[in-house]
Amino acid sequence: MWPKNVIQGLVASMKLKKLKIKKNGELLVGGLICSTFFIWSIFWFIYSTIINGSIKSPFTPKMNMKYELILPFQESFFLGTDVYGRSLFQVISSGVSYSILISLTVSFFASVIGLIVGYFAVSGSNFIKRLFDFMTNFVFILPSLLLAILLMSFSGQSFLGLIMVLVLTGWPAYAKLARGETKRIMGLCYLEGARAMGASRLRIMLKVIFPEILPVFIVNIILGLSGVIISEATLGFLGLGGSEYSWGVLLSMGKDVLLEGPHIVIISSMVLGLLIIGLNFFGDGLRDFLDPKN
Amino acid sequence: MIKQNKILNLTFTCFLTLVAIFFLVRMAPGDPVERLLGPEATFEEIQNYRNDLGLNDTVLTQFKTFFLKTFKGDLGRSLFKRKDVITLLSKHFKPTLIIAFFTIFFSSFCGITIGLISAVYKSKKPDHLLRFISIFALSFPIFSLGPILVYIFSVKLQLFPVSEWGDGSFKYLFLPILTLVIPLSSILSRFTRNKFLEEMKAPWIEILKAKGLSNFSINLRVLKVCAPSLLNVIAIQLSVILAGTMVTETIFDIPGMGSLLLEAIQNRDYPVVQGVILYSTLIYMIIYFLTDYVAQKCDPRISS
Numbered sequence: 001m002w003p004k005n006v007i008q009g010l011v012a013s014m015k016l017k018k019l020k021i022k023k024n025g026e027l028l029v030g031g032l033i034c035s036t037f038f039i040w041s042i043f044w045f046i047y048s049t050i051i052n053g054s055i056k057s058p059f060t061p062k063m064n065m066k067y068e069l070i071l072p073f074q075e076s077f078f079l080g081t082d083v084y085g086r087s088l089f090q091v092i093s094s095g096v097s098y099s100i101l102i103s104l105t106v107s108f109f110a111s112v113i114g115l116i117v118g119y120f121a122v123s124g125s126n127f128i129k130r131l132f133d134f135m136t137n138f139v140f141i142l143p144s145l146l147l148a149i150l151l152m153s154f155s156g157q158s159f160l161g162l163i164m165v166l167v168l169t170g171w172p173a174y175a176k177l178a179r180g181e182t183k184r185i186m187g188l189c190y191l192e193g194a195r196a197m198g199a200s201r202l203r204i205m206l207k208v209i210f211p212e213i214l215p216v217f218i219v220n221i222i223l224g225l226s227g228v229i230i231s232e233a234t235l236g237f238l239g240l241g242g243s244e245y246s247w248g249v250l251l252s253m254g255k256d257v258l259l260e261g262p263h264i265v266i267i268s269s270m271v272l273g274l275l276i277i278g279l280n281f282f283g284d285g286l287r288d289f290l291d292p293k294n
Numbered sequence: 295m296i297k298q299n300k301i302l303n304l305t306f307t308c309f310l311t312l313v314a315i316f317f318l319v320r321m322a323p324g325d326p327v328e329r330l331l332g333p334e335a336t337f338e339e340i341q342n343y344r345n346d347l348g349l350n351d352t353v354l355t356q357f358k359t360f361f362l363k364t365f366k367g368d369l370g371r372s373l374f375k376r377k378d379v380i381t382l383l384s385k386h387f388k389p390t391l392i393i394a395f396f397t398i399f400f401s402s403f404c405g406i407t408i409g410l411i412s413a414v415y416k417s418k419k420p421d422h423l424l425r426f427i428s429i430f431a432l433s434f435p436i437f438s439l440g441p442i443l444v445y446i447f448s449v450k451l452q453l454f455p456v457s458e459w460g461d462g463s464f465k466y467l468f469l470p471i472l473t474l475v476i477p478l479s480s481i482l483s484r485f486t487r488n489k490f491l492e493e494m495k496a497p498w499i500e501i502l503k504a505k506g507l508s509n510f511s512i513n514l515r516v517l518k519v520c521a522p523s524l525l526n527v528i529a530i531q532l533s534v535i536l537a538g539t540m541v542t543e544t545i546f547d548i549p550g551m552g553s554l555l556l557e558a559i560q561n562r563d564y565p566v567v568q569g570v571i572l573y574s575t576l577i578y579m580i581i582y583f584l585t586d587y588v589a590q591k592c593d594p595r596i597s598s
Contacts, residue, residue, distance in 0.1 A: 146555070150322050150559070153323060226433075234435070238544065251437050251438055255437075255441045266445065269438035269439075273433045273434045273438065276432075276434075280429050
């Protein structure tokens with residue numbers, strides 16, 4: 001079907017890409033860590049909702065005060081137990097799937113809002129430009145932790161409220177990025193070409209500008225995931241989080257029993273740190289990979 | 295000269311921040327008087343107390359009184375602590391100032407040095423090692439780094455006391471500052487490295503090389519060009535730390551701005567929240583203009 005040279009070109013570019021991936025250690029390590037965590041969270045989700053519980057009450061490790069604060073590798077708890085006698089492995093698994101779920105949802109909504117606001121802050125009418133610019137800068141300047149604390153008290157400590165709060169404080173960063181990128185692309189020649197060929201504004205937006213922004217956006221979303229995980233855990237740590245499975249709640253509990261059960265803080269910090277390292281490596285590696293200069 | 299437009303813009307935004315926080319705090323559910331008087335208080339008692347405090351006026355009237363009083367230098371009294379807000383602020387300012395000063399000092403020193411080393415040895419072993427360490431350090435958020443450091447230094451090595459402020463001498467200061475310095479210096483080192491390598495691509499470097507300058511003096515000149523943007527990053531971090539680091543102050547029980555604000559928000563102590571926000575916007579503005587001024591002195595290109 002296809003002409004021969006197209007196929008040859010495709011094969012060559014595939015080989016080049018494989019070579020690039022092999023050379024890019026950060027991308028490999030980061031991708032490996034991230035996919036491990038992702039698979040872990042999916043398995044845990046399936047296990048805790050379908051096999052060992054119901055959809056209505058997911059992620060519920062059993063409490064048993066008899067096994068309070070057991071150190072690792074004792075009495076069949078291979079990571080020990082926490083203050084309430086729950087197996088630390090189960091609590092951490094819940095934390096992993098919980099924070100991955102939250103960070104993906106929040107990043108999705110925040111980046112979509114940011115993309116739209118950022119795009120119209122450049123190409124909208126004069127009024128919309130000013131309004132969106134002002135909104136972005138204003139929310140950006142407000143102290144985000146304070147805003148989150150205040151908004152959390154409106155919504156109550158619910159899952160949806162938490163997501164809303166994190167989206168509300170998270171979108172301006174994406175809007176700024178989208179604004180800058182749109183401005184850059186607006187000055188490129190081929191956009192003028194598209195316009196000269198009579199492409200409508202919608203078509204230009206969807207077919208010319210968004211695909212061009214996308215690579216930069218994806219890298220920033222991946223790097224932003226760790227930010228969302230950290231800010232969610234910060235809220236949990238300060239006692240304002242939406243769920244008891246947040247890392248922050250676990251860590252603030254572990255901090256209080258640092259002398260009796262240091263394993264809680266150490267193990268959960270290690271797992272959290274590993275997840276964030278993985279995300280950072282993956283994002284950095286992906287940026288190098290997608291950068292045409294390399 | 296700093297542009298007048300910029301001053302107006304920033305003042306306006308800071309004012310809006312203050313207004314937004316003022317209304318948000320009052321709109322948020324939860325009533326300070328009910329908390330203050332406890333669950334046994336009758337409805338009438340609560341209403342009387344609210345009248346005394348002026349909380350039964352409309353929000354707009356409250357805003358007007360707050361605004362007029364603030365201009366006279368009176369920030370009101372805390373609802374819970376029976377002290378003037380200004381006294382509270384000045385009491386909580388000292389620990390925050392000490393911590394901010396040492397943190398910024400050490401992290402700028404470490405961060406810029408590490409960044410320079412890894413920029414000079416770009417893509418060689420020291421660079422890889424230092425970049426790995428900085429990513430590793432960045433990956434532990436403060437609330438997990440703090441307890442780990444406490445565990446290592448206080449519980450295992452027994453060098454420093456566990457999470458207390460005491461009289462604020464060196465042994466109480468060390469761990470909180472270390473907790474803040476580690477992430478901050480890795481941010482700074484990454485920024486220094488990228489900025490330095492970016493400036494190294496400029497065409498005037500070639501001229502310096504052609505003139506036969508040594509590598510050391512070329513690096514020194516490039517560093518001077520990087521200085522304004524480094525200063526900018528440091529200044530932003532300084533204003534963030536001066537506004538109070540809630541998490542660090544919670545971990546180490548430091549009576550600073552962050553813990554004051556957190557407690558005030560949880561109690562809905564309106565005057566204190568307003569006072570702290572006013573203070574932090576003022577700090578932000580002062581640091582912003584100072585940095586602008588110094589940056590122009592360093593690099594005359596900026597003012598044009």
